[in-house]
Structure formats: C-alpha cells, structure tokens
Ligand SMILES: Nc1ncnc2c1ncn2[C@@H]1O[C@H](COP(=O)(O)OP(=O)(O)OP(=O)(O)O)[C@@H](O)[C@H]1O
C-alpha cells in the first residue's frame with residue numbers, strides 16, 4: 001500500500017488562560033496537547049484516532065490540515081509538509097471540523113460553488129463533482145433550499161460535500177457521526193467506506209467504539225497526546241472487545257502516571 | 262490576495278439574502294428616523310403653538326386711548342378702585358397674570374406734561390412664568406408708548422421697507438447641518454458596520470466555517486480584503502438609508518424654516534462621499550479586527566461598544582465648536598478627522614488639503630488594519646483561541 005500520510009513526532013503545547021486553569025482545576029500554565037505523536041496512514045484505508053475527551057485528537061487533525069502549527073515535529077501529506085508547504089497540503093486534504101455549522105442563508109448549491117471556486121476548479125470540473133456528490137448524498141432535491149431549512153442530517157451531508165469538493169487524497173473528519181441519527185450516520189460511514197475503496201486515505205477521530213469497529217482498518221489509541229497502542233483493529237483488540245481493551249489501556253496509562261481512576 | 266473576490270461576493274450575498282438583516286439595518290433605520298424626526302418636528306411646532314395663549318390683565322382706570330392697544334395684547338378686565346385688593350389677590354393666586362393701575366387723569370397728564378411724572382403700577386407674580394412674561398409685555402407696550410411721545414429717531418423702522426436681517430438660507434442651513442450631520446453620519450456608519458462585521462467574522466469563527474474557509478487555498482489576505490470591502494459597501498448602504506431618512510424629514514423637523522441641502526455644490530457632495538467612504542473603510546476595519554479577536558458575536562459586540570462611545574463623544578465635540586480646525590494636524594487623528602471633515606464640508610470651512618490628508622490618513626490606517634487582520638487570520642492563537 002502507498003503511504004500517503006506520515007505524522008512525525010508532533011508536539012503541541014497550549015498556554016492556558018486563567019479561566020481555563022480554573023475549569024481544568026490545574027495550576028500549570030501550559031497544557032501539553034500532543035506529546036510526540038507519530039503514525040502513518042496509507043491510501044485505501046480508514047485510520048481511526050480513538051481517544052477520550054481532551055486526548056489531543058482535534059489538535060492533531062488541525063495540524064494535519066495546516067490550521068495550526070506544531071511546536072515540534074511535522075506531518076507530511078502526500079509528501080508535502082504541513083508546516084512548510086501549506087498550500088500543497090491544502091490541495092491534498094479535505095477537513096471536516098466537528099463544530100461546523102453552515103451559514104443559514106446560503107443554499108447547498110451556492111456553498112458548493114463557493115468552495116469549488118476557492119479551490120480554483122473550473123466550471124466543468126465543478127459541475128461533474130457536484131453531480132456526483134449531490135447525487136450520492138441526495139442533496140439534489142434540496143440544492144436550492146436554504147441551509148436553515150435543512151434537517152441536521154442533510155446539513156451534515158452538505159458539510160461533507162463541501163469539505164471534499166476538490167476530491168482530496170486524504171480525508172480528515174473530526175467526529176464524523178457526532179449528533180447524527182442512525183440513518184444519517186450510516187450514510188456517512190458508507191460514504192467513508194466508499195472513499196476508501198476509491199483509494200482515498202480516510203482519517204477519523206472519535207471516542208465511539210462502534211464506529212471504529214465498523215469502519216477502521218487500523219486504529220491509534222491516543223491518550224494525553226501520546227499514541228499508546230496502534231495496529232489493525234484485531235491487533236489492538238487482542239481477542240477482546242474494543243471497549244474492554246480500551247479501558248485496560250486507559251487504566252494502565254493512568255497508573256503509569258500515578259493517578260487514581 | 263488569492264480568493265478575495267469569491268469571499269467578497271459571498272459576504273455581500275450573506276447580507277442581501279437575509280431578509281431580517283435588510284429590514285433591520287437597511288430599511289428600518291431610515292424609516293424610523295424619518296418618522297421620529299417628522300413627529301419631532303410636528304411636536305416642536307405644537308409646543309410653539311401652545312405658547313400663543315393670551316395673557317390676562319386686570320386694569321384699573323384704563324385710558325380709552327390705550328384700550329385698543331391693550332386688548333390687542335391682553336385679555337383685559339377693567340375693574341374699579343374698590344376691586345384693587347381682590348385683583349392683587351388674583352395675581353398672587355395666578356388667577357390672572359397682571360394687574361395694571363393707571364393714575365387718575367393719566368392721559369391728560371402725559372399729553373400736557375406739568376412737572377409731576379405719572380406712575381403706572383403693574384402688579385405681577387415673578388414666580389409664575391405667564392405672569393412674568395405678561396409683565397414684560399405690558400412694560401414693552403408702555404415703553405413703546407413713552408418713546409412714541411418723544412420720538413427723536415427710529416431704529417429699523419418697518420415703515421422704511423428695509424430688510425435688515427442679512428442672514429440668508431445658506432447660513433442657517435450650514436449651521437444646522439454642521440451641528441447635526443457629523444454626529445448623525447458617524448453614528449449611522451458605525452451602527453451599519455456594527456450590525457454586519459461581528460457576525461461576518463466572529464460569527465464565522467464561532468460556527469467553525471472559518472476553519473473550513475482556512476483549509477482551502479484562499480489566502481488570509483484575500484479573506485481579509487474580501488470581507489472588508491463587502492462589509493464596507495454594506496455599511497455605506499446602511500448609512501445611506503439613515504441619511505435619506507434625515508434628508509426627507511429635515512423640512513418637517515425644522516418646522517418650515519428655510520433649510521435645504523441645495524446650497525451645497527456637487528464638489529461638496531464629492532468631498533463628503535470621499536470622507537464617508539474612507540471613514541467607513543476605517544471603521545469596518547476596526548470592528549473587523551476587534552471581531553477577529555473575539556470568540557463569539559456576543560463578545561465582539563461587547564468589545565465594540567466602547568469604540569462606539571468614543572465615536573459618539575468625538576462627534577459631539579463639533580456641536581460645540583464653530584467651524585472645523587484650520588491646521589492640518591487634527592486631520593491625522595482617526596475618527597476625529599472624519600467628524601471634523603464632515604463638519605468642515607457642511608459649515609463651508611473646508612480646506613482641500615486638510616480633507617485630502619484626512620482621507621489619505623484613513624486609507625493608510627485601513628491598510629495597516631487589513632494587514633493586522635491578515636496576521637490575525639494567520640495566527641492560530643487568535644483564530645483558535647479558547
Ligand atoms: N486553543 C487552545 N488553547 C488552549 N488549550 C487548548 C486549545 N486547543 C486544545 N486545547 C487543550 O488541549 C487538549 C487537547 O484538546 P483536543 O481538542 O485536541 O482534544 P480532543 O481529543 O479533540 O477532545 P474532544 O474529544 O473533547 O474533542 C485539551 O485539554 C484542550 O483543553
């Protein structure tokens with residue numbers, strides 16, 4: 001398989017505001033979000049970053065998509081450095097953030113055109129891509145309906161279509177099924193599996209075990225910004241349920257830090 | 262600046278697709294200003310109309326030669342000598358405004374002066390404004406009578422047919438405009454910008470659409486420029502709506518006083534347009550920078566409010582100053598230069614160099630702020646602040 005994503009020794013520290021220190025009940029002025037995170041991913045696979053809240057998943061994905069810079073380390077997307085060659089990386093990557101809320105007053109049609117224009121796609125490529133994605137997600141019928149009037153599921157589908165207008169090689173989804181009903185969630189997971197079969201590399205972050213079991217070929221378990229376990233789904237599970245295995249890994253890492261659970 | 266144009270278009274469309282926005286920021290302000298100012302004008306005239314009440318006077322021994330003159334001004338009640346005490350009581354209790362007592366044989370003693378000067382007594386109540394003004398009116402009336410008796414010369418005698426008030430339409434209008442307009446225009450521009458910029462920048466941050474925008478190949482400078490241009494156009498439109506509202510209600514507000522914007526030349530309007538555009542760009546850029554720093558629309562609005570207060574205070578200053586500053590330095594101070602430049606145009610005290618300096622200064626400040634905004638869009642500390 002062709003290696004397409006190479007994450008090397010990412011470190012990221014945030015300085016905490018007084019308010020955050022109070023919320024997180026800590027005296028430390030800094031928060032280590034990523035602590036030397038490395039992994040690789042290949043074309044034609046779904047890689048899952050599994051971790052609890054605050055593990056550093058979103059931070060990692062933001063670095064991959066050039067939104068923030070690591071303090072140390074680098075990530076290479078199709079050979080381009082996320083630190084030094086942002087423009088190249090942005091052409092190769094499609095990023096869907098977990099908190100995306102599309103603006104109410106636009107139609108899917110307009111938003112799609114807007115983002116394809118930003119990606120510098122010509123009229124022809126845009127029309128073809130739109131037909132493909134709108135058809136696949138059933139957005140056709142709602143193409144001229146304002147986002148405000150769409151269902152949550154339809155909004156999420158439009159968000160996905162927009163994130164991948166430019167047919168990127170690497171698709172990065174932060175919590176792709178959060179807040180979706182089972183039917184919409186299935187559309188999304190089916191879509192991701194299809195992208196994988198088309199040879200794309202799909203990176204998802206989640207804390208939902210069932211999602212990982214359903215779609216991921218390989219999993220990286222991330223706790224406190226470190227990869228504590230990695231491998232194919234079966235390797236990570238080691239014959240147990242993913243959930244049991246995860247809690248075992250989790251309590252081990254807590255004990256290693258000398259904390260009670 | 263890659264990608265500024267799609268961003269610009271989208272920003273405009275966001276505004277024009279939002280019916281509530283259009284009604285709330287484009288149509289309503291102009292309409293409300295028109296209605297409120299028109300009513301205010303009517304109200305003001307009503308107030309003046311109400312003053313036209315005829316003062317009442319009790320008069321003792323009114324000479325018949327003066328009867329006509331008195332009843333033209335007062336509602337006269339003649340009373341006899343025995344009514345004097347109760348008349349004074351009536352003045353005291355504000356039942357009547359004044360009580361005038363002419364000495365016996367008043368008319369004949371003034372027509373054939375002997376040595377004794379007759380004394381007219383006017384009782385009034387200084388605690389009552391109606392009584393005081395009636396008193397003044399009576400004094401004026403009697404003074405006029407006195408001076409007509411020994412006329413040596415006249416001042417501005419209406420019979421001469423001369424027009425002595427040399428103020429013309431231009432002076433009155435320019436005074437009113439230069440007092441009102443700087444403040445009104447600045448506030449309109451500001452509220453226009455304030456109703457769109459936080460939503461467009463802090464709002465996108467809040468909703469996560471900014472992140473989606475930033476992973477596309479669009480440049481940060483393109484986003485900054487596209488947004489500021491579009492927001493400026495919208496703010497100008499909002500300001501224009503209010504401006505039209507004022508212009509339409511002005512005749513009513515001034516209650517028929519001769520006020521007309523015709524006294525300004527095309528050149529004046531061009532100067533005004535230049536000032537307004539450069540000020541709008543600057544104000545939009547300021548609010549955008551503040552909004553980029555804020556985490557939410559609410560936070561942005563809270564941060565912008567102090568700036569709004571500064572603008573209002575600056576605008577008020579020129580209501581109390583006569584004309585605009587003549588030296589060029591004040592025109593380098595942002596916001597203040599806009600206020601004074603508008604003031605200068607309306608009061609006919611504009612100096613071309615000063616206006617040009619003000620506009621160029623504003624454009625330079627805007628460019629600096631766009632640069633700052635671009636840097637902020639690049640900064641993860643600001644864009645992904647917690
Ligand atoms: N901009 C920031 N400023 C300060 N701290 C931050 C910032 N972004 C993230 N953090 C902190 O870094 C840690 C990792 O955050 P991150 O969002 O990457 O976690 P996550 O794995 O995505 O968690 P979740 O499941 O809650 O989304 C958290 O403790 C978070 O509070």
Ligand SMILES: [Mg+2]
Nearest residue numbers: 057058098174
């Ligand atoms: Mg997250």
